[in-house]
Amino acid sequence: MAMVLSDETVKTAIDTAALTRRLRLLRRRSQVKALLLVAPLMIFLVSVFVLPIGVLLTRSIDNSDVSRALPTTAAALATWNGRDVPGEPLFAALAADLKASSREDVAEVAKRLNNYESGIRSSLLKTARNIRNAQAPFQAAFIDVDARWANPERWSVFKQAMPKMTDFYLLAALDLQRSEMGQITGVTPKNAVHLDVLLRTFAVSLSVTILCVLTGYPLAALMARSKGWVANALLILVLLPFWTSLLVRTSAWVVLLQSRGVVNSGLIWLGLIDAAQPLDLIYNRIGVLIAMTHILLPFMVLPIYSVMKSIPPVYLRAASSLGAPPFSTFWRVYLPMSMPGVSAGGLLVFILALGYYITPALVGGPRDQMVSYFIAYYANQVTNWGMAAALSAILLVAVLILYAIYNRLIGIDRLRIG
Amino acid sequence: MNTALSFNRLVTLGLWVVGGGTALFLIAPIVAIVPLSFNAEPFFTYPMPGLSLRWYEEFFASDVWQLALRNSIIVAIFATILSTILGTLAAIGLSRSDCPARATLTAILISPMIVPVVVAAVGIYYAFAAVGLLNSLTGLVLAHTVLGAPFVVVTVTAALSGFDQNLMRAAASLGAQPVEAVFRIMLPLIAPGVASGALFAFVTSFDEVVVALFIAGSEERTLPRQMWSGVRETLSPTIAAVATLLIIFSTLFLATIQWLQRRAERQKLTQFE
Numbered sequence: 001m002a003m004v005l006s007d008e009t010v011k012t013a014i015d016t017a018a019l020t021r022r023l024r025l026l027r028r029r030s031q032v033k034a035l036l037l038v039a040p041l042m043i044f045l046v047s048v049f050v051l052p053i054g055v056l057l058t059r060s061i062d063n064s065d066v067s068r069a070l071p072t073t074a075a076a077l078a079t080w081n082g083r084d085v086p087g088e089p090l091f092a093a094l095a096a097d098l099k100a101s102s103r104e105d106v107a108e109v110a111k112r113l114n115n116y117e118s119g120i121r122s123s124l125l126k127t128a129r130n131i132r133n134a135q136a137p138f139q140a141a142f143i144d145v146d147a148r149w150a151n152p153e154r155w156s157v158f159k160q161a162m163p164k165m166t167d168f169y170l171l172a173a174l175d176l177q178r179s180e181m182g183q184i185t186g187v188t189p190k191n192a193v194h195l196d197v198l199l200r201t202f203a204v205s206l207s208v209t210i211l212c213v214l215t216g217y218p219l220a221a222l223m224a225r226s227k228g229w230v231a232n233a234l235l236i237l238v239l240l241p242f243w244t245s246l247l248v249r250t251s252a253w254v255v256l257l258q259s260r261g262v263v264n265s266g267l268i269w270l271g272l273i274d275a276a277q278p279l280d281l282i283y284n285r286i287g288v289l290i291a292m293t294h295i296l297l298p299f300m301v302l303p304i305y306s307v308m309k310s311i312p313p314v315y316l317r318a319a320s321s322l323g324a325p326p327f328s329t330f331w332r333v334y335l336p337m338s339m340p341g342v343s344a345g346g347l348l349v350f351i352l353a354l355g356y357y358i359t360p361a362l363v364g365g366p367r368d369q370m371v372s373y374f375i376a377y378y379a380n381q382v383t384n385w386g387m388a389a390a391l392s393a394i395l396l397v398a399v400l401i402l403y404a405i406y407n408r409l410i411g412i413d414r415l416r417i418g
Numbered sequence: 419m420n421t422a423l424s425f426n427r428l429v430t431l432g433l434w435v436v437g438g439g440t441a442l443f444l445i446a447p448i449v450a451i452v453p454l455s456f457n458a459e460p461f462f463t464y465p466m467p468g469l470s471l472r473w474y475e476e477f478f479a480s481d482v483w484q485l486a487l488r489n490s491i492i493v494a495i496f497a498t499i500l501s502t503i504l505g506t507l508a509a510i511g512l513s514r515s516d517c518p519a520r521a522t523l524t525a526i527l528i529s530p531m532i533v534p535v536v537v538a539a540v541g542i543y544y545a546f547a548a549v550g551l552l553n554s555l556t557g558l559v560l561a562h563t564v565l566g567a568p569f570v571v572v573t574v575t576a577a578l579s580g581f582d583q584n585l586m587r588a589a590a591s592l593g594a595q596p597v598e599a600v601f602r603i604m605l606p607l608i609a610p611g612v613a614s615g616a617l618f619a620f621v622t623s624f625d626e627v628v629v630a631l632f633i634a635g636s637e638e639r640t641l642p643r644q645m646w647s648g649v650r651e652t653l654s655p656t657i658a659a660v661a662t663l664l665i666i667f668s669t670l671f672l673a674t675i676q677w678l679q680r681r682a683e684r685q686k687l688t689q690f691e
Contacts, residue, residue, distance in 0.1 A: 030514065038507075218436035219436075222437030234441055243672045247646065252448060261463070375540055
């Protein structure tokens with residue numbers, strides 16, 4: 001009897017195990033199917049979007065150009081004490097490297113070194129041209145071209161530039177630098193431009209967000225109170241600009257705000273301002289704030305509106321019937337209940353504003369350009385990938401942190417469109 | 419009671435003044451630029467001395483603008499096709515009940531909506547330079563697909579969340595192959611979601627200027643890219659004419675989207691009946 005029972009038990013156990021295995025296999029197969037459906041877009045996005053941005057970001061710390069172009073010098077510098085004028089072997093090493101390098105490589109090295117000491121670029125290029133046909137002793141030949149080769153400081157620049165990785169660009173993006181002793185200090189006021197740009201980006205985004213809250217909240221409240229065709233008409237007034245091309249809206253503002261544009265000529269016609277002195281509404285901060293607020297306002301109005309629509313009117317009636325004056329009904333019931341919409345819209349507007357490029361570039365002046373403009377400038381105009389990458393990294397980190405907060409507070413899946 | 423009533427009236431009045439003012443602010447530039455495109459003189463001021471269609475003639479007769487229009491349409495069509503196919507497949511995968519790491523995958527798939535477009539543009543520029551895709555329509559199509567696909571993922575995922583998965587089981591039990599069930603049951607039901615995703619992808623590409631600034635040469639100039647130059651260099655009323663045409667386009671787009679959403683809602687209602 002005992003034997004039979006345990007036989008049965010064993011058999012059931014095997015069946016259960018087999019069933020579990022089979023179920024797990026089916027589940028695994030179904031998971032693989034789901035992943036296979038996601039895979040094409042994922043592979044595409046990784047190769048055309050994620051990897052390119054990753055590679056770009058590595059440029060913010062990459063410094064291998066110098067040591068790759070000057071390998072012998074790198075080895076010789078390791079034995080230099082850093083204080084005295086180096087001896088002939090180091091000069092000979094640099095001469096050998098310069099002779100072996102292509103013109104483009106030397107130009108790239110010169111550009112890199114110029115980050116540490118301005119003026120070294122032209123000196124190095126000139127030296128490289130002359131040294132191609134020179135013979136030993138090289139020390140005399142170098143100093144003959146440019147007396148500054150006798151300065152130990154000149155060589156410590158080379159030493160600083162040799163490591164394969166550098167924090168130079170990331171520090172420079174925050175207006176910081178490393179002194180020769182390796183300490184982090186502020187850059188000279190003349191070169192301190194980036195912190196100003198970052199603060200300006202923050203200030204413009206914050207101002208736009210506040211302007212959007214102040215104008216968007218009443219509009220959303222009006223929409224939530226309206227019924228029938230009025231509500232529909234208001235919704236269309238918000239959605240039409242939302243779906244109109246960004247460039248159309250920005251150029252419309254250029255047309256409107258120009259010194260001889262629609263707004264100024266209208267004010268002159270009304271006799272409010274003198275024809276000889278039109279208001280400066282464009283190519284300055286006012287223009288940027290007007291145009292950006294206009295473009296980002298729907299992102300504020302729509303979330304607030306959808307939250308307000310969900311506030312049951314009975315709450316407000318309950319507050320009044322319990323004796324709350326109208327203002328406290330608003331302040332203590334309606335406003336707190338509509339706050340999730342305000343924080344969702346506010347965060348979204350702020351995040352989007354941080355990355356704005358086109359609108360400030362078209363309606364702002366030189367002092368209104370934000371960090372995106374400088375990323376584009378470094379990448380396109382002066383081909384300084386290190387700086388473009390470092391500023392990109394800072395902007396990207398700021399945006400990702402804010403999105404993480406957004407995700408925590410509101411949920412990224414609530415990121416709705418339309 | 420009387421004071422409360424007058425307070426309410428005051429609030430309504432205040433809301434109409436501030437909220438209505440904001441609504442006018444939103445629509446004003448769009449309303450103001452349309453008539454200027456019919457101005458007989460090359461100025462941007464009212465009152466206009468006369469009406470003419472010369473700026474539209476200039477747009478349709480100019481080789482540069484026509485090339486830009488053609489490039490924009492070609493790039494937008496191909497980017498839309500690619501984003502719609504890739505995005506719909508991914509959304510179907512993400513909506514399967516046993517999709518692993520759904521949150522992480524979704525976050526990566528919609529990241530192009532989040533990353534500042536300049537960062538994306540510089541990264542793509544850097545990568546495309548290495549593989550020779552700069553100054554080509556192909557490169558532009560690929561980049562615009564990246565930017566458009568997340569919208570398809572979001573809209574189709576939303577459409578699938580209202581889709582009754584039991585219908586697929588019913589189809590299977592009636593002998594339908596999985597692919598057949600997708601094409602004959604699922605796709606017809608989520609079609610409004612797919613269509614609005616495709617429209618979003620089209621508009622995203624048609625409106626995109628930052629990436630085009632970086633990776634397109636003069637032969638691949640798109641309409642927004644050409645407008646950018648127009649606004650920066652010589653601001654002629656041709657810009658107003660192009661803007662008006664684009665406003666008509668976005669009005670049609672908005673109407674289509676609204677119609678699709680109404681249809682999707684109606685469909686949801688009939689499913690319950």
